[in-house]
Amino acid sequence: MSNALGTVLPxxxxxxxxxxxGAVVLIDGAQAVPHTRVDVRAxxxxxxxxxxxxxxxxxxxxxxxxxxELLAAMPPWQGGGDMILTVSxxxxxxxxxxxxxxxxxxxxxxxxxxxxxxDYLESLGLEAVAAHEQRLLQLxxxxxxxxxxxxxxxxxxxxxxxxxxxxxGVHPHDLGTILDTEGIAVRTGHHCAMPVMTFFGLAATARxxxxxxxxxxxxxxxxxxxxxxxxxxx
Amino acid sequence: xxxxxLYRDVILDxxxxxxxxxxxxxxxxxxxxxxxxxxxxxxxxxxxxxERVADIRFEGKGCAISTASASLMTxxxxxxxxxxxxxxxxxxxxxxxRPGSEAxxxxxxxxxxxxxxxxxxxxxxxxxxWHTLNAALEHxxxxxxxx
Numbered sequence: 001m002s003n004a005l006g007t008v009l010p011x012x013x014x015x016x017x018x019x020x021x022g023a024v025v026l027i028d029g030a031q032a033v034p035h036t037r038v039d040v041r042a043x044x045x046x047x048x049x050x051x052x053x054x055x056x057x058x059x060x061x062x063x064x065x066x067x068x069e070l071l072a073a074m075p076p077w078q079g080g081g082d083m084i085l086t087v088s089x090x091x092x093x094x095x096x097x098x099x100x101x102x103x104x105x106x107x108x109x110x111x112x113x114x115x116x117x118x119d120y121l122e123s124l125g126l127e128a129v130a131a132h133e134q135r136l137l138q139l140x141x142x143x144x145x146x147x148x149x150x151x152x153x154x155x156x157x158x159x160x161x162x163x164x165x166x167x168x169g170v171h172p173h174d175l176g177t178i179l180d181t182e183g184i185a186v187r188t189g190h191h192c193a194m195p196v197m198t199f200f201g202l203a204a205t206a207r208x209x210x211x212x213x214x215x216x217x218x219x220x221x222x223x224x225x226x227x228x229x230x231x232x233x234x
Numbered sequence: 235x236x237x238x239x240l241y242r243d244v245i246l247d248x249x250x251x252x253x254x255x256x257x258x259x260x261x262x263x264x265x266x267x268x269x270x271x272x273x274x275x276x277x278x279x280x281x282x283x284x285e286r287v288a289d290i291r292f293e294g295k296g297c298a299i300s301t302a303s304a305s306l307m308t309x310x311x312x313x314x315x316x317x318x319x320x321x322x323x324x325x326x327x328x329x330x331x332r333p334g335s336e337a338x339x340x341x342x343x344x345x346x347x348x349x350x351x352x353x354x355x356x357x358x359x360x361x362x363x364w365h366t367l368n369a370a371l372e373h374x375x376x377x378x379x380x381x
Contacts, residue, residue, distance in 0.1 A: 170298075171296065171297035171298060172297075173272050173274075173297040173299075173356070173359065174241075174297045174298045174299070177237075177240065177353055177355070177356060178237060181237050188272070189271060189272050189273060190272075190273050194273075197273070203272075203273035203274070203275075203295055204272060204273050232237060232241050232246075233241075233246070233298070
């Protein structure tokens with residue numbers, strides 16, 4: 001899933017095509033995991049990574065899944081406590097998975113927080129959250145499409161709850177500051193996705209993302225705040 | 235935090251109608267400024283007469299704060315010599331970053347940027363042009379970055 005546009009990519013097909021050419025595939029699932037149920041085996045991903053903060057967990061924690069035989073064949077990337085079994089002057093035996101890759105003191109509070117966040121999302125129901133977000137995305141898309149100064153960037157048929165846009169005559173960073181003072185947090189900039197910004201001929205967009213805590217009233221507030229931005233730059 | 239402190243009329247005016255916008259070719263010195271976090275880019279062109287900036291122009295794409303700041307800067311430094319510009323740079327820097335610093339009379343219209351300090355995420359927008367000018371005057375042609 002594109003963090004800049006919301007477009008849901010045909011990851012399974014991409015993986016199949018890559019595998020047909022002998023490639024090993026790592027999927028960045030940071031965007032997808034909070035919005036949809038992911039089955040790494042069904043996708044055929046060799047590696048799959050996601051971060052905690054996108055699913056309401058603390059920052060500084062995430063998950064890296066790897067197929068066992070690939071992980072078993074890989075050397076440790078970092079030395080430290082817990083990643084060895086035995087050490088002598090002749091030989092070092094590395095610990096088993098996953099400890100081989102988890103040198104040093106673990107981020108225990110982060111892991112507990114991530115697990116709690118996952119339990120919380122499951123208690124709401126991932127499908128229910130996704131349906132709620134889709135309703136808000138459709139509502140916001142329709143509302144913003146009616147504003148003549150707004151251009152929505154990223155209009156794929158299959159999108160997750162990300163709405164990227166620009167406003168005529170107002171730079172996204174100015175827009176972000178104005179929305180912020182109106183109590184609305186959006187991300188502005190190139191979203192660490194410069195090639196896709198170049199494709200659209202833009203330096204930056206403003207991006208509203210909808211999560212499980214958002215409501216229809218938030219969409220109305222966004223529309224109202226966009227009107228305020230127009231006033232400031234009228 | 236009041237939006238009106240940030241988007242003062244002077245700022246909005248210089249954003250809408252940037253002064254000294256364009257290039258000087260050939261320029262005695264030029265530098266590129268880039269804020270990788272937000273994608274703002276600008277080029278500053280300088281024509282020198284001895285130690286004095288006889289002419290200055292800028293071009294680039296950026297937010298209202300960065301465009302207005304660059305426009306105000308070109309007006310403020312045109313005709314001044316290097317040491318006076320360095321002094322002005324230090325005053326603007328203090329105005330943008332130091333809590334409680336009062337706008338010095340020498341700043342003139344640049345004082346309109348005092349509201350930026352209340353919006354820490356935007357300080358870089360306002361300072362990019364000054365760092366770029368500094369690079370043009372101190373180091374010759376260069377690309378500078380606010381990161």
